[in-house]
Amino acid sequence: MEYVYILKCADNTYYTGHTGDLEDRIRRHNKGDNIYTKPGRPVVLVTYLAFSDKYKAIAFEKYLKSGSGKAFAQKRLI
Secondary structure, three states, X not given: OEEEEEEEEOOOOEEEEEEOOHHHHHHHHXXXXXXXXXXXXXXXXXXXXXXXXXXXXXXXXXXXXXXXXXXXXXXXXX
């Protein structure tokens, strides 16, 4: 499975990403391995969606990072 996830950082910002191993990815975010979330640690998982197709997960992540996707996430996912 591939996962698209939204994290809430301690500085009240949100981060959207995708991964094949959700638990490991969140652990690495909290460890400081990601340049964007490093200053906003700790991070908390807000929501995630599972996809059986990696390319659909990547496309949905890209959508969530667009203007209309951010509005959708604020209204429906966060």
